[in-house]
Amino acid sequence: MTKDTARVTFFPSGATAEVTRGSTLLDAAVEAGVLIATICGGDGICGRCRVIVRSGEVDAEPTALLSREEIRAGYTLACETRVIGDVEIDVPAETGGEGAQILSDADAERFRALSSAAGAGPSFALDPIVRKIFLQIPPPTLQDNLGCSERLFREVRRGTDAPSMQMGLKVVRSLPDVLREGNWQVTVTLGRRGDTEAVIQVEKGDRTDRVLGLVVDVGTSTVVAHLVDLTTGETLDAEARYNSQMPYGAEVTRRIIHAEREGPDALREAIVRDINDLTNLLVSRSGVELHDIIAAFASGNTTMLHFLLGLNPAHIRKSPYIPATTAPPAVRAAETGVRINPRGLLYAMPSIGSWVGGDVTAGILSTGLADSPKLTMFIDVGTNGEIVLGNSDWMLACATSAGPAFEGSGVKCGMRASRGAIERVAFRTANVIEFGVIGDAAPVGICGSGLIDAIAGLFEAGLVDRSGQLLPDRSPRIRSCDGILEFVLVPSTETGADIVVTQADIENVLRAKAAVFAGAKILLESTEHSFADLDQLLIAGGFGSYLDIGKAVTLGMIPELPLDRIRYVGNTSLRGAKMALLSSAALARSQEIARSATYYDLITFPDYYEEFMSAKFLPHTDLDLFPTARAAASAGTASRKEAG
Template sequence: MKYNIKIHVGENVTIEEAQSGENLLDFIRRTCGNIETPCNGKGTCGKCRVKVSGLDTIPSEREKKLLGTEALANGYRLACYNTINSDLDIYCAVDKESGKAKILTESKQRDIALNPVITKKFMQLNPPALHDQAPDMERVAACSDSKVVNSIQFLRELPNALRQENFKTTFVYFDGELVSVEPGDTTRKIYGVAVDIGTTTVAGYLYDLNTGKRLDVYSILNPQGKFGADVLSRIDHTTKSEEGQKEINDAIIKCINEMIGHFAEKNNIKKTDIYAVVLAGNTTMMHFFLNLSAKNIAVSPFIPVTTYLSRFLAREVGININSSGYVVTLPCISGYVGADTVAAVLSSGMYESGKISLLLDIGTNGEIVLGSSKWMYCCSTAAGPAFEGANIRNGIGGVAGAIDRVYFKPEFRFTTIDNAKAVGICGSGLVDVVAGMLDSEIIDETGRIVTDDEAESLPEGLRERIKDIDGLRAFVLSKGNENASGMDIAITQKDVRELQNAKAAIAAGIKILIKHAGIKVEDIDKVYLAGGFGNYISIESAVKIGLIPKALKDKVESIGNAAGAGAVEGLLSRDMLMMTEEIKNRMKYIELSAIPEFVNEYVECMIFE
């Protein structure tokens, strides 16, 4: 049996058919595009809330707990908990073309010598004659100053490529190997793309490899997000069915091909003029891109299939560039310290500095690197997704309307991304509000929100924001009649605990690396904050909550999308590409779960100092 489902997006209404018993989350994914599902529909995060009328099922106790009384009263239900057994009206806050994230694409750029791994050389060959009957392959090999690729495609294309312009040809080299022969002089047409595949976002950069000039930038939310906010949820999706692995791989391949198509159309070039794609990303993202099983990364002892610097023919992995072009994946360190960290170390320059630096990429898996030109230690901390808005009552990513800055003095106020009406709070806003609550004594050093009696000494403007929401103490940032969500946007006691867990994991990881290096925190000369969160976070707030040691407050530098910058350096310079292998070999990975003192450090770091 089929039912008619009216989908309301603002004033627009469309009607779609649904099968009886179809899961509401699956229907919304199919018809409305992405919906926030950090837990991938497991019913644990409470984020897939949707306003719906006509649903005759009674909310379960679990659904009631996750939604809260206010959301239920306003007609919201959790999509993953419900199936379609009648005609319904669904009210979507945004359509699949809106709600775009604020994605960091800029970074600190270094001056490097242009020496791309892909090069071209124009050649005028002597045409064959009765007195010169050398086969085409031998003729080309005799003129090439390097070995020729062993490829059936090369051989099949060679006769026409040579004769189309009467043996005026362009030799295309990858890492010194002749990989293609093109008719005529095409030396001016040689482009490459660097891509940073983040868990949340994907950023790409188009470069002219003749000049080293950046021509374009492209960014988008990672389409794999509909399968879960974190890598473990997505790995779980790949193991549920045969289709799961393919869906994950197809999503990122399609995303990158759309990026390449955008670059080609906007910059009036052909996709066949792009010869190289260099990729950075965490270890799981690299596995998903290559369609490798990541299931062993998810369980102890966390073993990936490969961490090598690798090259693949683009056509073999489904990337639509020149048929002789290559995809290069930068090396990873371990299951949870990936190519994005290696790329960030490269672009920061810390690997060549005589002074000690600390690099932090704060996210679901907070990667930390400590070292200098002489030594480097690294680790990954299970910080959880709090910094990216997951597991937080009103947490969202960095989209329009996300509260990104919070101020308590001289009076309470906040700002939102794009100055839009508030819809939730993102990671930088979360750090600000907890730091402000701590400074204003709304929470104590243990993270406990004050009682009503204890709040009597607070200014009225703050005191009136403290209330109980669904049995939890909470601090209200924005009332329902003031924002776009229609419900109070608040930080609950549970949210404070989530942040404490996240910041404790990072802080404890820093302490463990410092101990292993045998140095003092004061010996650190520079702190590099990489990634979007590191770029937007208030350093003062990060220090206040103990995320960054106080002794390092004046040594912090935000370096933007350092992973993307490292991928760009690998695209523009073979020397930098090879340096990523040296960085990998030089870096010593510390598995925190195998360090007995980590738990004690973690517990100590839960406290706000």
């Protein structure tokens, strides 16, 4: 360490970084591998990156995003605080203090379980897109004098219908020696690259005993990886971690802006590092070698796949919103930095449009939406709020830009769905509240599903009106803090610090739910359908799988339908990617789906803003869409008349 640098130590992880004096605490956290989530990407406008200065010298910019009490307690914003000397920093759990580490067992289990969540999808024959075959090749003679590569192609073609084959120069160079050293008995690794069968590698002897693949769901918040046996289709192990891109912004738009300003390398390296760390852990636990993994298949939204492949995502956010590609080609994994077999291939799920990505294509594939006569609506409840409407004859898709509130971001006491997060809230009376906490731990914040429950409960208890405004005369738990109304969900006497739901939190959630509902209604009306016409509503994604359907209806986020028409389908992004890796037919079907679905950009619909504003009320301005709420409102009116 020099006089121009200082050491920053983060707790509770103990991770350290040596940084140039004048660097921000957020920069130091990235250097140390400590995940501090931000919504604004470090622009100092969201207030999400709260940390506590335990000791040391810093220079903090004044901010109105921290209360006087927080400032007195040592809180500061990591993006607005510069390192002057050695410093020790506490990172609260709700800010993301467990950082870029592998998820704890309790947290990771939520994501592992989602991959096998409910839902009977289509069945595809086991026919991996990358496979190994053992060949006994007839040695050359004066009468049979084909070259080594042509001789190998001839034998491969006896068992494949590939119209064309190719072999890289490196393989051609090694082939004469490998064939002879193996006494003309070799194992050939083949991979599909469009209509071409590529010879990935040739090994002497029979090496078909271990053929593995990696499936990765590259989510905006979480990265999930499965290690798969390509011979049997069995999942050998699974793991998850938080996306290390989080310090650059909770939303993909913020990350694109960062890439435009600073270059995309840091974002690409972050996601590649996450995948490699997960892969190394899976390999170590399973007792296999990286060399055994001959293919990886990635699914995710269009922007995440651009970052992974090193593609420029800048034009995704600029009119007319065109990505570099919606159908990424298979590439050598080594070209991207993903570490598997050095010759292994990396595939990416094709996208439908700039804001409806491969994760949605995978969802359509895995649920069988495109092969069913039933009118189906598929909603991936998350930051982008993607929606698909259709059946086997047609499909429409859109993204609703719901924002990160559903994932606990942009919320005063919000946090990701991890240990200590309140995930369930039940109002027994206006002042008697029960809640469930992830990991059976003491509550430290509230995640998206808990926030939905809380706001729906406030409405049902009569503590907010239909516009979402808190009513301070209805409960002593409603108070004003720095001029903003808030509801004390859990008092500090139980947790050490109050856990609250603020008026701003409520407004954020109402905007998010209105975006989703308005998008769904626009898709239906554009095809002259209504919610009543839906045969099934499929709720996908990590957040969606923990959503209380009744509370979501109370809020007006999803339509009121008979419960037998609503189904959770879990992590369909991962499941669809696994199907495509294990079946050439499934991969071909995913490509057909991406090409055939019609992508709607909601900003081109003149009625969208009006629908959005109507949906910002609880549950909606048009109560005919919500018969239960309409009946309750009528009953309340009648009782008030009787009382009068």
